[in-house]
Amino acid sequence: MKFFIDTADINEIKEAQAMGVLDGVTTNPSLVAKTGRKFREVLEEIVQIVNGPISAEVVSTDTQGMMKEARDYAAIHDNIIIKIPLILEGLKALKICVDEGIKTNVTLCFQASQALVVGKIGATYVSPFVGRLDDISVNGMELIHQIKTIYDNYGIGTQVLVASIRHPLHLVEAAMMGADVATLPIKVIQQLIKHPLTDIGLERFLKDWEQVPR
Numbered sequence: 623m624k625f626f627i628d629t630a631d632i633n634e635i636k637e638a639q640a641m642g643v644l645d646g647v648t649t650n651p652s653l654v655a656k657t658g659r660k661f662r663e664v665l666e667e668i669v670q671i672v673n674g675p676i677s678a679e680v681v682s683t684d685t686q687g688m689m690k691e692a693r694d695y696a697a698i699h700d701n702i703i704i705k706i707p708l709i710l711e712g713l714k715a716l717k718i719c720v721d722e723g724i725k726t727n728v729t730l731c732f733q734a735s736q737a738l739v740v741g742k743i744g745a746t747y748v749s750p751f752v753g754r755l756d757d758i759s760v761n762g763m764e765l766i767h768q769i770k771t772i773y774d775n776y777g778i779g780t781q782v783l784v785a786s787i788r789h790p791l792h793l794v795e796a797a798m799m800g801a802d803v804a805t806l807p808i809k810v811i812q813q814l815i816k817h818p819l820t821d822i823g824l825e826r827f828l829k830d831w832e833q834v835p836r
Contacts, residue, residue, distance in 0.1 A: 624802065625643050625644060625645050625805075626646040626674075627646075628648045628649075628805040629807065630659075630661075631653075632657075632667055632668070634808040635668060638811055639671060639672065641811070644672060645675075646672065646701075647677065648705070648727070649678060649679060651679060662698070665678055665698055674701060677703045677727045678704060680695075680706060680715075683709070685714040692719055692724055693724070696724045704719055705728075707729055708730050716728060716740070720744040726745045729785070730751065731750040731765075736748075737750065738772055741772075744780070747781045747783040748769070748782060748783065749805070752787065762786070766784055766795075766799050770782060770799050770801065781802035781803055782803070783803040784796040789813065790813050790814050
C-alpha cells in the first residue's frame with residue numbers, strides 16, 4: 623500500500639518524508655487556503671521534495687475551465703496528478719485528460735456507482751471519502767469493499783485512493799481490503815506507530831538501564 627500525505631503544509635511534508643513512509647501528496651483547496659500561499663508556488667516546492675504522485679485539484683466547475691487548470695498544473699512536473707471533482711463537467715474533463723495522457727485523481731466519491739463510472743473512463747485514481755461517510759452514519763469502509771470488488775470483477779485499472787481517513791483503524795481496514803493508496807493527515811501518520819505498551823516498555827528499559835554499571 624502506498625502512503626500519501628494529505629496536506630499543503632511544506633513542514634508536514636518534510637516531516638513525513640523524514641520518516642521514510644511517504645510515497646506521494648494530495649492537496650485540496652481547503653488545505654491550500656490554510657497555507658496563505660499561491661497554489662502554484664506550493665506545487666513547485668512540493669515537487670522538489672517528493673518524488674511521487676502529487677494531486678493538484680482544479681477549482682473550476684466547467685469543463686473548459688478545468689482543462690485550462692489541468693494543462694497548466696500538469697506542465698509543472700510529470701508527477702502532478704490532476705484532481706477532478708466527481709460531477710458531470712468533471713467527467714467530461716476526465717475523458718479529455720485520459721485522451722491527452724494527463725494523470726487524474728477523481729475526488730469526492732461517495733458511492734460505488736460513481737467509482738464504476740470513473741473506472742470505465744480510465745481515471746488514474748479514485749478518491750472515496752470514508753470519514754465523511756462515517757460522519758453521516760454510513761459505513762465508509764463498506765464503500766472501499768464495494769469498489770475493490772467491482773474493480774477486481776472487471777479488471778479495472780483505476781487505483782483506489784482511500785481519503786478522509788480519520789484514524790489508524792481506517793488505514794488497517796483499507797489495507798486488509800487491498801486498497802492501493804491511503805492519504806493521511808500528518809496526525810494519523812504519527813498515530814500509526816503509537817501504542818501504550820511500546821511507550822511503557824521503552825520507559826522500563828531505560829529505567830533498568832540506569833542500574834547497569836558504567
